[in-house]
Amino acid sequence: MKKQILLLCLALISLGAHAQITVRGKVTSATDNEPLIGATIQIKGSGNGTVTDLDGNYSLSNIAEDDVLVFSSIGYETQEIRVAHQNTINVVMKEAQELLEELVVIGYGTVRKSDLTSSISTIKGEEITKVTTGNAMDALQGKINGVQVTSGGGPGTTPKVLIRGVTTVNGSDPLYVVDGMPVGTNINFLNSNDIESMEVLKDASAAAIYGTRGSNGVILITTKKGSAGKTLFNFSSSIGFQTISNPNMAKASEYEQVFKARYTNDGRTPVWNSKDNITDAEGTDWWNEVVNKTALVQNYAFGVSGGNDKLVYNLSMGYFRNNSQYDVGYWDKINLRLNTEYTFNQHVKMGFDIAPRVESWDNTPNLFSAAMAMDPTTPVFKPEEEWVDNHYNNYARSHNNQEWNPVASLARQNAYSREYGVIVNPYLQLTPFKGLTLRTQFGANAHIRRSDAFTPEFEIDQLEKSTYSNVSREMKEWLDWNWTNTANYMRTFDDKHNLNLMAGFTAERFAEYWVKGARDDTPNNSENLQEVSAGTLNQQATGNTAYSSLLSYIGRVMYNYDGRYYLTASLRTDGSSKFPEGNKYAVFPSISAAWRLTGEEFMQHQDIFNNLKLRAGWGRVGNQNIDNSAYLTLLSSADAVFGRNPSRVTGTTISSVGNNRLKWETVEDYNLGLDMSFLDSRLNVTFDIYQKKSYDMLYKKQNIFAVGYPDWNSQVTMNIGSMKASGWELSFDWNDRITNDFSYNIGLNLSAVKNKAVKLSGDGPVNTGGFNSDQIIRNEDGAEIGRFYGYVADGLFQNLSEVYAHTDEHGTILQPNAQPGDIRFRDLNHDGVLDENDKTYIGNAYPDLMAGLNLAFNYKSFDFNANFYGTFGNDVFNTTKRLYAGTNGSNVYAGTLNKVWHGEGTSNDIPRLTVNDNNLNYTRVSSFYVEDGSYFRCKLLQLGYTLPKNIIPGTNLRVSFSAQNPFTLTSYSGMDPERPQMGESVIETGIDWIAYPNPRTFLFGIDLKF
Amino acid sequence: MKTKNYYYSAKRGLKYFINTFLLWIFSLSALWFTGCDGDDGYPEVDGQNPVLTLTTTHIQSGVGRTITIEGSVSDKDGISAIRLECEDLHLDKTINLIEIYEKPLEAYDLSYKFNIQRDETGDQFTIKVTVTDVGGRTVSQDLLVTMDGDFEKPVFTLSPDKNITVLIKAETKFNLRFSVSDDRALDYVTIEIPGIEGFTSLRLEADGEKTFDFVERITLPNIEQIYNVTITAVDRMGNESVAASMISVSEMPDFEKMYLADVATVKELNSDVFGVPMRIERTGDYQYKANYYNQQAGTKIFFLPQKSDFSPICFGLDPEDNSKLTDDPETAKPIVLEQANIYYEITFDTQKSTYSIRTYPIAEAVNPIPHTYGSTSLDTWGDGGSWLQEFYFGYMTSNPREVERFTQDKTNPNLFYLEESLFLEAGTQMNFVIHNWHSDGWWNYCTWRVDNSAEPEIFGYYGKEAKYTNPAWTKPDHVGDNWAKPAVNTTGNYKLIFDAHLERAKLVPAN
Helix, strand or coil: CHHHHHHHHHHHHHHCCCCEEEEEEEEEEECCCECCCCCCCEECCCCEEEEECCEEEEEEEECCCCCCEECCCEECCEEEEEEECCCCCCEECCCCHHCCCCCCEEEEEEEEEECCCCCCEEEEHHHHCCCCCCCHHHHHCCCCCCCEEEEECCCCCCCCCCEEECCCCCCCCCCCCCCCCCEEEECCCCCHHHHHEEEECCCHHHHHHHHHHHCCEEEEEEECCCCCCCCCCEEEEEEEEEEECCCECEEEEEHHHHHHHHCCCCCCCCCCCCCCCCCCCHHHCHHHCCCCCEEEEEEEEEEEEEECCCEEEEEEEEEEEECCCCCCCEEEEEEEEEEEEECCCEEEEEEEEEEEEEEECCCCCCCHHHHHHHHCCCCEECCHHHHCCHHHHHECCCCCCCCCCCCHHHCCCEEEEEEEEEEEEEEECCCCCCCEEEEEEEEEEEEEEEEEEECCCCEEECCEEECCCCEEEEEEEEEEEEEEEEEEEEEEEECCCCEEEEEEEEEEEEEEEEEEEEEECCCCHHHHHHCCCHHHHHEEEEEEEEEEEEEEEEEEEEEECCCCCCEEEEEEEEEEECCCCCEEEEEEEEEEEEEEEHHCHHHHCCCCCCEEEEEEEEEEEEEECCCCCCCCCCCEEEEEEECCCCCEEEEEEEEECCHHHHEEEEEEEEEEEEEEEECCCCEEEEEEEEEEECCCCCCEEECCHHHHCCCCHHHEEEEEEEEEEEEEEEEEEEEEEEECEEEEEEEEEEEEEEEEEEECCCCCCCCEEEEEEEEEEEEEECCCCEEEEEECCCECCCCCCHHCEECCCCCCCCCCCCCCCEEEHHHEEEEEEEHHHHHHEECCCCCEEEEEEEEEEECCEEEEEEEEEEEEEEEEEEHHHHHHHHHCCCCEECCCHHHHHCCCCCCCCCCCCCCCCCCCCCCEEEHHHEEECCCCEEEEEEEECCCCCCCCCCCCEEEEEEEEEEEEEEECCCCCCHHHCCCCCCCEEEEEECCCCCEEEEEEEEEECC | HHHHHHHHHHHHHHHHHHHHHHHHHHHHEEEHHCCCCCCCCCCCCCCCCCCECCCCCCCEEECCCCCEEEEEEEEEEEEEEEEEEEHHHHHEEEEEEEHCCCCCCEEEEEEEEEECCCCCCCEEEEEEEEEECCCCEEEEEEEEEECCCCCCCEEEEEEECCEEECCCCCEECCCCCCCEEEECEEEEEEEEEECCCCCCCCEEECCCCEEEEEEEEECHHHHCCCEEEEEEEEEECCEEEEEECCCCCCCCCCCCCCEEEECCCHHHHHCCCCCEEECCCCEEEEEEEEEEEECCCCCCEEEEECCCCCCCCCCCCCCCCEEEECCCCCCCCEEECCCEEEEEEEEECCCCCCCEECCCCCCCCCCCCCCCCCCEEEECCCCCCEEEEEEEEEEEECCCCEEEEEEECCCCCEEEEEEEEEEEEECCCCEEEEEEEECCCCCCCCEEECCCCCCCEEEEEEECHHCCCCCCCEEEEEECCCCCCECCCEEEEEEEEEECCEEEEEEECCC
């Protein structure tokens, strides 16, 4: 009522003042009836105006009755309404037809999603920030088909990202391009809250325009920009904790029984150094001593954006910190970003983005293995009466094995790094006439890192000591720059011929400078003396400079006829400093086409497909991820022991062998895709099938010994390999709104890829994954990579008859040292000898199928999101099964006594306890260690609630509770089935060495906008 | 209306997809079933039972022996598998011929070895041999295995040395002593000593006993002469073993080798694998020096030129003049070492029959070991110590990565022994080295080499480089055989004891 009176008064006043009135109203979206925030209302021809608030309301005073109000908002059709006598004008804005489908960023340009001819997937920033993580790629897991993201666990661990499989051994990470500037293969430095969207260029027809480093796919990241209108503030935070599962190791009493049983089972007297019949209470729970139950995770982001028709800006600040599960070890980063754009006039526009940051990390040790293996009968400390001033000496030495005291190792851990970096990205854009855009952009990425480390002098025991302390400092500096110049011309002829041309050139340079100094033996371990200058012995200084550069010419033609027939062709010529004269340049072409069947006349009479588009693409991309100097033969100092009576010699020798015929590694890619929409576009289905094959793959091949190089220097990089990845992707996306209060989205991604080594070195199989003087993985020419190769474990011998029956057809005993309870290994070639010839492929580290399931439900003010991800058909070589053996006095899993074979029928998997292991149960690479590594993991459960707007007027406040990785469905017995897939390289993966597992994370978050 | 369209579209779409899906499933199923072989069976030829013909239905064997089950099998339909069963022998083997040859065979020569365990106690066993053809038809036959086979040759557990010197005395005598054993039954023993009356061809009946001991004093003519002794032991199955010896009757010779015996009986002299009696040093003509670590006060020692017996020559104290030595085993008295935990050095002259004794403490007993045993001091890369690892050594049968660690004696740091005794079977030829442990299996640090691979008597230090030797150790490197390969005559547990100062090791029965 008050409002009405006020309005009436205002109206009367307005009438009295030259018929000037105040107009109020609300602007809503026709799509979802939600208020439109930041919509612009301008008085036509005057330049005056306002924007809508968080509730979509606006108010404009001093309006003449004959004024025309112009309502506009990005993505919506602009409306003009004459005021006449209206004091209240509510406007429902329709989405602009040409923008109904989102714009997709492609290399050096944008295109409507419907016009895509290649395989590109998009994820919006709000999807990424639902997951609290230091690296945005963690949030992509399961959300983009064909992108296999494997997360690590510890603070700052970079996830492993594979886009459509593997075609090279020279790095598998995709190229990241932030706002048009290539930034390398890791985006740890980026604040997830700054991301507006990410586009994944999956096939060569899309990535070829980044030909230089596009062979592993390209991920384009666009950061948030400001928009003209009201200044908007936002603040978001999520705080929570992480936990990892306790592996449940044996306590002191069971350890003693297991330890002794190993000896007595072999007829030997136990060499036991602890008290007999020790109780659990007298022992030490090393896991609890070393690993904290929780680790803090916190993330804060603050942003402000706005602008006018000349200047738009977006300023953001972020702080992220992730503690490790130990008392030491963390990673934090402070990010600042200011993105600005100034429009001088309709022809000239300039932008300047700057993003400084500070990252710090205390190195996270890997002590899980030691905490699991340490003798639980050993106390943490020596008896107090034995303590000395150097407190590092006061920790106890393991009584019954050679494991170093993990609590002592933790206390000694002292390595810290800090990095300061900035990315600046200014650009100038000219539009001389409609359709032609000229743009020049110069980006620089500079960062400096200081790494300090100190190892104290200590002596716990003769076998657990460091005679001298060591102190080191390393300074590294990186300076990369990129200059991109493009010309873009767009024009439509006769309403049906749409042409988009682009040409340009880029220049890039990457430089790294480093120096390291170290000394031994500081006067004591005091914190004040942890400086290199305080060291008194063995002073060392090393340093070097490495740089490389690229020069590229790019061009692209995009044409479509009537929105039905599409053709895109691109060409990139790259010159790299990594290749010798004559081979520096290579050409990377691509071509792709699409046919929108639903645009055809004959499809107008069906109502099954709302959209049906067929895509096909071909392209070539390159890889140059080798040493900068791979084509050069280099010398360096040498220190070797020679002779029949060995003597140490120092001098100069060849440190690497160059190849002056090196050339680009090339990947050729074919893609066939189908986009379909059904049921009034509520169901979208995309299917792609592809094949990627590398040629001239760069590979470090062993040189001929006769050449005379020392063997460790004789590898030479050559263009000799080839790998092939073939796969398919199928995704379903269902969006529906049941009522105005309830809407939901269900997305299912399924994909599979087979990675084959057509040829590696040509010198026979490449074996990786060292294990007891053997190798776990065999990569063979013509076969899939990453497969485990070893003996087939055929259960356990249950009795003597089974031992004696394990012979060849003539009675030759295959395992003469076996006893009941030992593993039976199969003699595959029936030759009566168990040897290398009986090895076979016993598992595959790569999955047969990857799946992502994403659910989102919105009901009134509540929203619920759930993301799931899984891999199926992959195996893990679980070395942690050794923790049933107690080898060398190691601790064992709780329950080992009952779980190991201890009589006929008691187990057919875990062998008997033995100290000698004459049957090589635990030393052979065998299928005993191989487990199904399939898993289906809930990545995220998030429940959010947006508070009613009348509680804090003018604000939009959402609170949420999230659980990341709350549960995993798997039959894998190790700590984490996902972590082993990180691997050492693409040809050495799937082995569980007890690395930092992916933790469960529980978070409370708030999101405030005003 | 629009809602209706949605439903209509959904229904149509659903129907379309169901139809497509069903067609797809049908097609796949059709492909699957038509593409499959579907017939894993084999066609019958005559439908007859297999034919099994064992080479023998009775095998005489014994514990620890390997029997061979032999025969021929045929079946026109194809043989599937042959099963060998005997629960008492823990034998239950199925030879799956289809799995091995990837097809059924029509004929197969069965030849299957099976070892009868040493701890089997039964007298006889029946092995059931069953043949199954591809049609599932079976035929069986029993094979009797009795434990009465005799395959081992008699073993001389005590025999005269290969070369024996008998000194010419007023009455020149020689104790011929030997012991023979057989795992089953000895039949007889023959002794041939041409030139000695009564021993030109002597046959002694053993009457089926498992052991046969012989001791007899033989009087020899008082003239310098060489006699060849041949002793042949024959068991009931006709297996025979021969021990040969050459007896030289002479005046006192200048013996090349001399031994110290610290045991009391002939049995103890012969129960070792090596090291007893202990080889001592010859320092000049007729002159010898014995260094010995005495662990127990009152140890009695003699010096012997032969290893297997205290006769015919045994140097001990002359009962008539304790400052002299006598060579007569019948009158010689032992030299008694009264002090414990100390080293003795005894020098003597066999021609002059003189001797002297001195002692020296453990602290003065130098050894060549380069580092404190068990310390982190082994220079892994030999580069001056960039990476040190634990230094220890011990009994090694394969490579330096796998060394059975010696325990260092708490009283005498020169003395090392294996904590666990070694179980060795008769007939075994050992193969070992005393070597340091190295994590990478390098051989370049320190090792003790033997003078004679087959009969090791000296374990001399070989340090490879000066820096791998205790500077106080002045003896040159001992260049000999790397591997010691002594033979074991008697099954049992043995204890390995090594003295780094003396460079001597012995492998004697464990108590």
